[in-house]
Structures are given as C-alpha cells and as structure tokens.
Amino acid sequence: MIYDALIAPFAEFEFMRRALVGSFALSFGAAPIGVFLMLRRMSLIGDAMAHAILPGAAVGFLLFGLSLFALAGGGLIAGFVIAVGAGLIARATELKEDASLAAFFLISLALGVTIVSMKGSNVDLLHFLFGSVLAVDDAALFLIVGLTSVSLVILALIWRPLVLECVDPGFLRSVSGAGGPVHLAFLALVVMNLVGGFQALGTLLAVGIMMLPAVASRFWARDITGMVAVAVGIAAFSGFTGLLISYHASLPSGPAIILVAGGLYAFSVVFGRAGGLLWQAMPRRHLEA
Amino acid sequence: MSAQLRFRNLTLGYDRHPAVHHLDGEVADGALMAVVGPNGAGKSTLFKGVVGVLKPLAGRIERGGVAPQEIAYLPQAAEIDRSFPIDVYDMVAMGLWHRKGLFGGIGRKDRDTVEAAIASVGLTGFESRQIGTLSGGQMQRMLFARLLLQDARVIVLDEPFNAIDAKTSADLLALVRRWHEEQRTVLAAMHDLDVVKANFPQTLLLAREPVAWGATAEVLTADNWTRARRMCEAFDEQAEACIVAEPAR
Numbered sequence: 093m094i095y096d097a098l099i100a101p102f103a104e105f106e107f108m109r110r111a112l113v114g115s116f117a118l119s120f121g122a123a124p125i126g127v128f129l130m131l132r133r134m135s136l137i138g139d140a141m142a143h144a145i146l147p148g149a150a151v152g153f154l155l156f157g158l159s160l161f162a163l164a165g166g167g168l169i170a171g172f173v174i175a176v177g178a179g180l181i182a183r184a185t186e187l188k189e190d191a192s193l194a195a196f197f198l199i200s201l202a203l204g205v206t207i208v209s210m211k212g213s214n215v216d217l218l219h220f221l222f223g224s225v226l227a228v229d230d231a232a233l234f235l236i237v238g239l240t241s242v243s244l245v246i247l248a249l250i251w252r253p254l255v256l257e258c259v260d261p262g263f264l265r266s267v268s269g270a271g272g273p274v275h276l277a278f279l280a281l282v283v284m285n286l287v288g289g290f291q292a293l294g295t296l297l298a299v300g301i302m303m304l305p306a307v308a309s310r311f312w313a314r315d316i317t318g319m320v321a322v323a324v325g326i327a328a329f330s331g332f333t334g335l336l337i338s339y340h341a342s343l344p345s346g347p348a349i350i351l352v353a354g355g356l357y358a359f360s361v362v363f364g365r366a367g368g369l370l371w372q373a374m375p376r377r378h379l380e381a
Numbered sequence: 382m383s384a385q386l387r388f389r390n391l392t393l394g395y396d397r398h399p400a401v402h403h404l405d406g407e408v409a410d411g412a413l414m415a416v417v418g419p420n421g422a423g424k425s426t427l428f429k430g431v432v433g434v435l436k437p438l439a440g441r442i443e444r445g446g447v448a449p450q451e452i453a454y455l456p457q458a459a460e461i462d463r464s465f466p467i468d469v470y471d472m473v474a475m476g477l478w479h480r481k482g483l484f485g486g487i488g489r490k491d492r493d494t495v496e497a498a499i500a501s502v503g504l505t506g507f508e509s510r511q512i513g514t515l516s517g518g519q520m521q522r523m524l525f526a527r528l529l530l531q532d533a534r535v536i537v538l539d540e541p542f543n544a545i546d547a548k549t550s551a552d553l554l555a556l557v558r559r560w561h562e563e564q565r566t567v568l569a570a571m572h573d574l575d576v577v578k579a580n581f582p583q584t585l586l587l588a589r590e591p592v593a594w595g596a597t598a599e600v601l602t603a604d605n606w607t608r609a610r611r612m613c614e615a616f617d618e619q620a621e622a623c624i625v626a627e628p629a630r
Contacts, residue, residue: 131465252483258477259465264431266454267478269529312512315466340382 101339108335111225114236114292115331115349116335122285123242124247126306127316132258135307137193138297138299141279141288144174144197145295146204148299150183154207160231162288164239174200179276221252224296225335227346236375242282250274255316293346300350301327308357311364328357383445385410385535386431390440393423393430400426401439402590408568408583410445413561415581415597416453416573418609422587425457425568428537431568451532457527457540459572463513470508471525473499476530498526503552509555518549525553525580536560538569544574551628554580573600588612 100107129135148170149163156162169326182189227238237356254266264271279357282302289298305326309319334349341348362369384407393401401423408414416424417600429435430442433449444452474487486494499505502522507515515523521541528536538557542550558580560567566600571577577584577597584600586592588609593600 131462251482255471256469256478258462259467259472260459260461260475261458261525262456263475265434266452266456267450268482269450270483313466315468319466 097340098336101336107226107228110228110230110233111292111335111345112332114225114228114233115301116239117240117291118285118292118298118303119324119327119331121243122289122298122302123279123309123327124320125243125278125285125303126302126304127309127323128254128258128321129282129309130306131316134190135303137190138286138302139297140193140197141171141175141282142290142295142299143201143204144193144237145150145171145283145286145290147200147207147293148173148204149290150204150207151253154210159363160235160291164235164291167287167290169282170200172280173288175279175283176276179272179279200300223292223297223346225349226338228292236288237293239284243284243288243320246277246281248276254278262364293349297346297350300353301330304350304353304357305330308353308360308364311360311366311368314366326353326360330356383410383449384408384443384614385412385445386568387443387445388440389443389563391430391442392623393426393435393439395426396493397438400536400589401587402623403429403534404591406591406594411561411566411580412583412584413557413567414583415569415577416585417571417574417577418587418592418599419612420464420484421589422609423589424587425539427456427587428456428539428570429452429533431537446482447535449548450536451533452535453528453531454540455528455541456537461512461520463520465513466511468509468511469499469515470495470503471524472512472523473530476527477552477568479531479533488616498529499523501529501556502526504535518545518588521545521553525556529556530612533565535566536568540570540572542571542573550576575603592612 102112126138129229131377145167147169148166150166151170152159152164152166154161174193178193178196181187181192185192253264253268253270257271257274267297285302286295286298289301292298293301305323308317308326309322312322313319329347330353335345335353337343337352338345338348360368365371382561386408388406390571391401391404392399404427405575406526418424426435428439431444432454442522449502474491475488475492476498477485477495481491496505496508499508502525504522504526506630507519507523512520512523541553541557545553554576557567557569569581571581583595583598586598586600586605586609587595589612593602593605595603603610
C-alpha cells in the first residue's frame, strides 16, 4: 500500500524517475540561492530574472526551433547580459539595483513576447512559461544536473565574500575588491538555476522552487547554514511529494510541486520554531537572566 | 620618524563641492592622532579618502607603502545588516580576511586568536550570540575585536565612542592606547575634547579647511575653535571653480 503510493510510480516509470532526479538537483542548486536572495531583500529579483531570460530562449527558439540547448543557451546569455548590465548600472549610477533590474527585465520581457509571437504559437509560449517536468528527457536532465552542480561549486567558492557582502558590504569594500565580482557571480547563479529550472518548471515556477523553501526556512533555523539545509530539504520534499500528487491525482506536475512548497511555507509561518505565529501567540515565561 | 600618511594639497568632496579643502601635511608613522571639528567639517570624508573609498577631487594621499585595503577602518555608521543571521564569532573572524582571503581555512591557532580578540574586548560568552541581539556598546566592542584581528599598521576610527557609555569607552580607549604602544598609526575622529586631551598626543582641527594641526594642547585653543566654528556648512550651489594653483608634481 505504502509502496504503491510512494515508491511504485518511480519504480515503474522512467519519466517519473527523471523528474524526481531533476527536481532533487534543482533543490540543491536553487534553494540555497533563494536563501541568499531572501537575506539580501532581493526575493522578487528571481521573478524579474525569470522574465528577463525569456527573450534569450525565444531567440534560441527562433533560430534553432525547440532545441533544448538553443533555448538554454539563449536563456543563459540573456540572463547574464541583463544581470551584468543592471549590476553595472547600479554600481556606476545613483540608480538602485532593483530599479535598474526592473527596467531591464521589462524591456526584455516585451522583447521576448514579441520574438515568440513572430514565429511560434501560444502553445510554445505556454511551454516557456510553465515547462513540464514529466517531459524531461536525458539531455534535459543532464543540463539540469550540470547547471545545478556548477552552481553549487561556485556558491561554495564565493560563500565567504557573499556572506560578508550581505552582512557588512562596507567592510568587504574596505578589505577587498571582491564585492563587485562576487555580486555579479551571485546574479549569474540566479540565472543558471532559473535556466535549469525552466526546462522542468517553466520560467515562472522555477522561481518557486528557489524562493518558497528559502522563505520557509527562516522559520526553522536561526543561522544561515541551517537555513540552507532546511531550504534544500523542503525543496526536495516538495519535489517528491508534488510529483506523487501529480501522478495520483493527474494534476500538472510543476504547479503541484510549487503548491506543496507553498503549503510547507504556510505551515512554517504558523508552526515554525524560529518565530512562527503560533509560538509568538503562546509566549513562554521570560527567563531570569 | 618617517611619514605614514602624506596629504598633498588634498581636496575631497561630493559633486565637485569640497568637504575637505586643500589639506597638506603628514601623519608620522606610529602617530596617535585625533581629528576634531564641528559637524560637517569633513572628518568622515577625510577618512573615506584615507581608506580609498572616496577618490580625491584634487591632490593626493600617499600611504607610505600601505595599500588602502590594508588599512583597518571603522566607519561612523557601519552598513551592517543587523538582521542577517550571523553570530559574533563569525563576524569577528572576518577580521582575519587579509590573511585568509577567500578560501583560507580557519585552523586551531586562528580559533585561539579569535577567542583572544573576543576576550580582550570583554565579549567572552557572546560568541554564539546573533549580532541582531547585541546592544550598541556590545556591537562596538565586537567591531573593535574585528579590528584587532586585522592587525593593521594603520587604523582609522570614525567617531568610535559616540553613544557609547563610559565603561565601554574606557575599555576601547585602552585598546587604542595598546595599538599606539605597538607603534601602529591610529587616526580617530573625536567629539569629546577631554578624552582627546587625555589620550591623543596629536590633533588635527578640521573645518573643511585645516584650521590647526599639531600637538593637541596647541591645537585645542579657544581661538582655533572660534575660527573653526566660522566655517559655513552649506555648499554654495553657485560656487565658482576653485583657482588655488595645483603644486607641481
């Protein structure tokens, strides 16, 4: 019974196994990035970035058709250009980063929709926006795992200056010139994980696996290492559970995964041990010292 | 004694308006110098120039072979995100940056050094406290511990004792004196003139233009203060370009 519910779908169907591996890889890649986005008050930046990727993927689509690597390559290039462009403008002028990013992604989005409508039908656009984790083939899986692995390695390399840039950017500036490059590298990681995610989840929902577990993790851990661990765990659990729900209830898989993550977020807000609403509502007696 | 810092007709400012105007002079190696002056006199601006955050509008700063990144700097309002989940120990350990860089591991010896720094600012027992839970004074103690680890030849403190109680000020001043004994060059922007008279041999009185610079007792005279207060704080939007001649390089 339990086997039928939890294991059998993956044991029987290869597409389910691939979807599971893909969503686990995305959990490890994207969730830690989401934690940093949240801590830097950039939670909505992922959303902007996801839109910014669209014209690159659309150009790839225009030139090479529905080729996986053309879409991903185009998306990466567009994302990097916008991340670097917005980052440089923010550092060179008075404009804050969110403002310059907002300008860039809106231009980018309009461009993307225009390009898609020049060739494809609305169905193609829907595929960009929502993806399909169950349609992940071997090539797509390698791409996802490759991008997320590289992302993890780079995150490990820039971890120290990234934390420092978050908590005390003035100090980092005064001891090292690493702040700018590290920030750009971080934005590149956002792009990479979104491109990895949009194969499976689409550009819009890829942000979900990045942000929802991260935001929920804040209610369970008080230090950043703990938050990253919790976020990865929530993301992976959401992938597993979401796939099962989508299988048993014949629901679209991407939204199912994100909805599970959303449910865990709601649960965390209420029951989270680190500042959840319930614990705030029932304060224990204060301590002696 | 050789010069650690040398200001050559230095002008620093914002949008072409000078905040420090035509400063010339030297800070000797190992000097302990207070920078005093009214609000808006250019103290913080001068320090930003010294640590290389602000580029001069004119003139230059020679740093005696010390790179700007090797100067330990405590800004007046540190841009610290207090809600960030990091504890006191990790924050203090960041002071090891110049030795550890991006990847260097923190070994047993380093851990002892960090512990010792935390102990010398009186924060033992606070190691695993999140920085968001610290009081203003504890925060400043923590930042001094990080300065200790930076082990810098030049240390720049921008109003380090503002809103700090007497006990904490005294403890932190003891560290400043220790740095002085260790022959480090220390610059501190100060407002409490009694503390300056008691602890700082050298003083620069700044009011955009340098008003007086030298031995503290000779600088802090009523006459000099009157001159300093006459400084007009506001920038003149219609100001003409300054025509003081640049000295030959």
